[in-house]
Structure formats: C-alpha cells, structure tokens
Amino acid sequence: MPHHQRADARRNYARILAVAEREVAAHGADASLERIARVAGVGSATVRRHFPGRAALLEAVFHERIEALCARAAASVDAVDARAALLDWLDGFTEYAASARGMAEALAQDRLVEPERVSACSVQLEQAVEPLLRRAAESGAVARDVTAADLLTLVTGIALATERHADPAAEGRRLLELTVRGISPVR
Amino acid sequence: MPHHQRADARRNYARILAVAEREVAAHGADASLERIARVAGVGSATVRRHFPGRAALLEAVFHERIEALCARAAASVDAVDARAALLDWLDGFTEYAASARGMAEALAQDRLVEPERVSACSVQLEQAVEPLLRRAAESGAVARDVTAADLLTLVTGIALATERHADPAAEGRRLLELTVRGISPVR
DNA sequence: GTACGATACGGAGGGCCCCGCCGTTTAGCA
DNA sequence: TGCTAAACGGCGGGGCCCTCCGTATCGTAC
Numbered sequence: 209m210p211h212h213q214r215a216d217a218r219r220n221y222a223r224i225l226a227v228a229e230r231e232v233a234a235h236g237a238d239a240s241l242e243r244i245a246r247v248a249g250v251g252s253a254t255v256r257r258h259f260p261g262r263a264a265l266l267e268a269v270f271h272e273r274i275e276a277l278c279a280r281a282a283a284s285v286d287a288v289d290a291r292a293a294l295l296d297w298l299d300g301f302t303e304y305a306a307s308a309r310g311m312a313e314a315l316a317q318d319r320l321v322e323p324e325r326v327s328a329c330s331v332q333l334e335q336a337v338e339p340l341l342r343r344a345a346e347s348g349a350v351a352r353d354v355t356a357a358d359l360l361t362l363v364t365g366i367a368l369a370t371e372r373h374a375d376p377a378a379e380g381r382r383l384l385e386l387t388v389r390g391i392s393p394v395r
Numbered sequence: 396m397p398h399h400q401r402a403d404a405r406r407n408y409a410r411i412l413a414v415a416e417r418e419v420a421a422h423g424a425d426a427s428l429e430r431i432a433r434v435a436g437v438g439s440a441t442v443r444r445h446f447p448g449r450a451a452l453l454e455a456v457f458h459e460r461i462e463a464l465c466a467r468a469a470a471s472v473d474a475v476d477a478r479a480a481l482l483d484w485l486d487g488f489t490e491y492a493a494s495a496r497g498m499a500e501a502l503a504q505d506r507l508v509e510p511e512r513v514s515a516c517s518v519q520l521e522q523a524v525e526p527l528l529r530r531a532a533e534s535g536a537v538a539r540d541v542t543a544a545d546l547l548t549l550v551t552g553i554a555l556a557t558e559r560h561a562d563p564a565a566e567g568r569r570l571l572e573l574t575v576r577g578i579s580p581v582r
Numbered sequence: 583g584t585a586c587g588a589t590a591c592g593g594a595g596g597g598c599c600c601c602g603c604c605g606t607t608t609a610g611c612a
Numbered sequence: 613t614g615c616t617a618a619a620c621g622g623c624g625g626g627g628c629c630c631t632c633c634g635t636a637t638c639g640t641a642c
Contacts, residue, residue, distance in 0.1 A: 214609055214618060242599060251621035256601075291579075316556055351580040354573060361556045362570055369503055369552030383549055386541060390577025392478075393538040401638055404590060429628060438592035443630075 221258050223248045228269050237266060237310030237317075266314035267329055273308060274329045277301060278336035285339045291349030294340045295388060298363055302384050305367035306376035312367035315360075333360055362387060408445050410435045415456050423558075424453060424497030424504075453501035454516055460495060461516045464488060465523035472526045478536030481527045482575060485550055489571050492554035493563035499554035502547075520547055549574060 227248040231239040241262065245252040259265040280300060287293035305312045319330035326332075337356045344350040363384065370379040414435040418426040428449065432439040446452040467487060474480035492499045506517035513519075524543045531537040550571065557566040 212610095216609065217619060220620085240599065245621095252600080253602085253621060254619080257619075262600095316559075348580060350578055351573075351576075354578055358570060358573060359578075361566070362553070362573070365552035365554075365556030365570070366549070367552075368555040369548045372503075379548070383545060383552070386538075386545060386549070387574045388578050389538075390579070391537055391541055391546075391575050392577070393535060399639095401589060403638070407591085427628065432592095439629080440592060440631085441590080444590075449629095 217258075220248075220250055220254055224250065224255055224258060225268055228265055232266065232269050232310045233308070235309075237313035238262075239310075241265070263314070263318055266310065267318065267327075270308065270311050270314060270329060273304065273311070274332060277304065278332055281336040281340055285343065290340070290343040290347045294337075294344040294350065297337065297340055298359065298384060298388070299381065301363050302366060302380040303377050305363070306370065306380045309371070312364050312371060315364050316368060319360075319364075330360065404445075407435075407437055407441055411437065411442055411445060412455055415452055419453065419456050419497045420495070422496075424500035425449075426497075428452070450501070450505055453497065454505065457495065457498050457501060457516060460491065460498070461519060464491065465519055468523040468527055472530065477527070477530040477534045481524075481531045481537065484524065484527055485546065485571060485575070486568065488550050489553060489567040490564050492550070493557065493567045496558065499551050499558060502551050503555060506547075506551075517547065 224244065228239070228244050231244050231247065241255055242252050244265075245255045248255075255265075259268060277297075277300065281297050284293040284297065315330055315333075318328050334356045337359060341350065341354065341356050341359065345352055345354070366380055366383045366387070367376075370376045370383065373379045411431065415426070415431050418431050418434065428442055429439045431452075432442045435442070442452075446455060464484075464487065468484050471480040471484065502517050502520075505515050521543045524546060528537065528541065528543050528546065532539055532541070553567055553570045553574070554563075557563045557570065560566045
C-alpha cells in the first residue's frame with residue numbers, strides 16, 4: 209500500500225508520544241521538546257516533524273484523556289437527573305485537570321488560537337458538554353443563559369488557578385462547588 | 396549620608412521599571428528580561444540586580460495598581476450595602492486584570508511561591524478583601540464558608556482563562572456574574 | 583579640588599532551548 | 613536486488629537566562 213506512513217515513522221511517533229506524556233506530567237505544559245527528543249532517542253527535528261509546534265504535541269498527549277471525558281459525557285446524557293449528570297461531569301473534569309498537569313494550559317491555548325478546528329480539544333469538549341447542558345437547562349435546573357463555552361472557560365480557569373496549589377484536586381472541587389451554587393448563601 | 400542607594404542606581408531602577416511596564420503590557424508575564432534591558436539601555440545584569448527573578452519585576456510593575464485596588468477596597472468597607480460593595484470590588488478587579496496583561500499570571504505565581512511574605516501582592520489583596528467579605532457575610536449576603544483566598548483564586552482563574560479572549564473584559568464580567576449568582580437558575 | 587573606597591555597571595561566556603536547512607540513511611515497492 | 617521517496621538527525625543561527633569579574637562611577641573625606 210503506497211502513500212502510507214512508514215513503519216519507522218509510526219514507531220518514532222509512538223516513542224515520542226510516550227515520552228512526552230511522562231515529560232509533560234513531570235514538567236507541565238512547557239516541557240522541553242528537545243529533552244523529549246533526547247529521552248526518546250530521536251533527533252529534535254523528528255519531534256518537530258511529527259508534531260509541528262508544542263500545541264500539536266500537547267493535543268496528542270491529552271487526546272485520549274479528552275476522549276475519555278467526552279465518552280463520559282455521552283454516557284450520562286440520558287441520566288435521570290440531568291443536573292446531577294452535568295455537575296458530575298464538571299466535577300470529573302476538574303479532578304482530571306488537577307491530576308493532569310498542563311492540560312488546562314493547553315486547553316486555554318488552543319481554544320483561542322484555532323477555535324474552528326473540529327479536532328481541537330476544546331471544540332470536542334464543548335460539543336460533548338453541550339447536550340448535558342441543554343438537558344439540564346430544559347429541566348430548569350440550570351440557567352438558560354449559560355453556554356457550554358462558559359462552563360469550559362470556568363472550569364479551565366479554576367484548574368489554572370489551582371494547578372499549583374498544595375492540593376489542587378481538593379481546591380478545585382471546592383471552588384467548583386462555590387461556583388455552582390454561587391457565592392451567595394443557600395436560600 | 397552613607398549607605399544609601401546611589402543616584403544612578405535609582406535612575407536605572409526607574410528606567411527599567413518604566414520599560415518593564417510597557418513591555419509586560421505588550422508581551423504578558425513572560426516578557427523578555429534581556430529585551431527590557433536592551434530597551435532601557437542597561438546591561439542585562441543590571442536588571443537582575445535590581446529585580447532578582449522575574450517575579451520581583453512583575454511585583455514591582457503591578458505594585459501601584461495593586462495598591463490602588465486595595466485602597467478601593469478600604470474605601471468601600473463602610474458602604475451601606477456590604478454585598479454590593481464586595482461584588483463591585485470583584486468586578487473592578489476582574490476588569491482590571493483584563494486590562495493589565497500578565498497580572499493574573501503574576502498573582503497565581505507568587506501566591507504559592509511565597510505565601511508568607513507580607514508585601515506579596517496576593518497577601519495584600521487578601522487582606523484588603525477580607526473586611527469586605529466579612530461584612531458581607533455578617534449581613535447574610537454571602538455564604539459563610541467563602542474565604543478571601545477563595546474569592547481571589549476564583550477571580551484570578553477567571554482572569555487567566557479569559558486573558559486572551561477577544562474581549563477579555565466582557566467575558567470576565569460575564570463569568571464573574573455567573574459565578575456570583577451560581578450556575579443554577581434564579582429561584 | 584582631589585583621592586579613595588564602596589557601589590553599581592555591563593560585557594563575556596556557558597547552558598538550554600527553539601527553529602530551519604540539508605546531506606544521509608532506510609523502508610517499501612518493483 | 614535496486615531504486616525512489618520518505619524519514620531521519622546533526623549542524624548552525626538566534627534568543628533567553630544566568631553568573632562571574634574587571635571596570636567605571638558615585639559619594640565622601642581630606
């Protein structure tokens with residue numbers, strides 16, 4: 209079969225991606241591309257060839273995780289309690305972002321750099337929450353003027369602001385809860 | 396009078412700070428220190444001498460602005476409507492962060508690097524909102540379990556997430572409003 | 583007015599990183 | 613097995629950050 213990716217290219221791609229995951233987990237979104245290349249045992253040019261630009265690498269790194277989140281959203285779209293489903297998903301996202309260093313940064317980046325690409329992580333996520341949000345809104349459990357983009361921006365912001373706290377997951381959950389119920393006291 | 400800062404040192408300090416303000420406004424929190432030095436017409440070592448580390452520079456850049464915010468808080472601590480005063484301040488902060496590029500980043504940084512320094516921006520801000528928050532809580536307009544740190548983290552997060560949006564100020568205000576009233580519909 | 587000491591300056595050099603170029607290797611098909 | 617295009621990786625340029633150290637300058641004392 210002609211015009212297909214060569215076998216070694218595929219292998220290097222996998223190698224690099226594997227190293228990149230560890231490296232990003234360790235050093236955040238601004239991990240050294242050169243270092244990744246060294247550890248993976250390839251030239252730095254090869255990294256740039258497979259992933260043009262840091263954004264592309266980050267996207268690949270978080271791709272499956274993002275998909276997992278999307279799948280989760282799809283799974284709970286038929287839940288009985290629409291509001292609970294939405295909140296649960298947001299909670300999952302927050303917890304996730306807290307454990308996956310650099311993801312929030314990466315999201316914040318690509319969402320404004322190329323807001324049109326369908327494969328962009330932020331777009332996928334948006335499309336994933338949208339049904340959840342709509343159902344919740346229809347059942348009257350969530351305000352009408354809230355958009356999926358709003359929600360993503362909010363949780364991304366929370367993730368960014370808590371990323372280097374002592375206990376990001378706990379802080380994130382706490383802030384998300386505040387955001388959901390509002391700062392005002394329970395009526 | 397001995398043991399005082401030399402005159403040229405003072406001048407260079409001012410020069411650098413002035414350039415740094417423009418440079419940070421243009422390129423965000425990770426503006427090039429070397430470039431600042433070049434534009435200011437001093438050696439790069441001189442910049443590092445006056446401001447050891449990027450954090451110190453950013454702190455100096457935003458210092459007066461932060462103080463302005465603190466003053467604003469102090470001024471409205473005796474307002475009739477405690478809740479309105481608090482929300483107004485938060486709104487001001489958000490608008491401010493939207494216009495001052497890099498400030499949110501800088502805040503997020505120093506708040507976890509050195510949470511004990513009294514002169515640290517985040518600490519000052521925290522102390523400034525605290526009275527506002529307490530009064531609002533006492534009047535029952537704000538939930539009791541909300542801390543000043545929570546509020547700052549939230550608005551910082553919003554600022555971070557909206558920093559490079561098309562219209563950061565508008566987006567920030569919108570998200571802040573959502574956060575304040577909660578995502579749930581008005582009862 | 584001058585000479586001295588402390589203070590502040592800035593250039594040089596090393597390390598790391600990102601990027602683009604280009605000669606060389608190698609996989610895959612004939 | 614030979615050929616071609618795909619893929620590789622080393623090299624050099626440019627930047628940034630940082631440290632060190634010789635030197636210029638300020639401020640003061642004489």
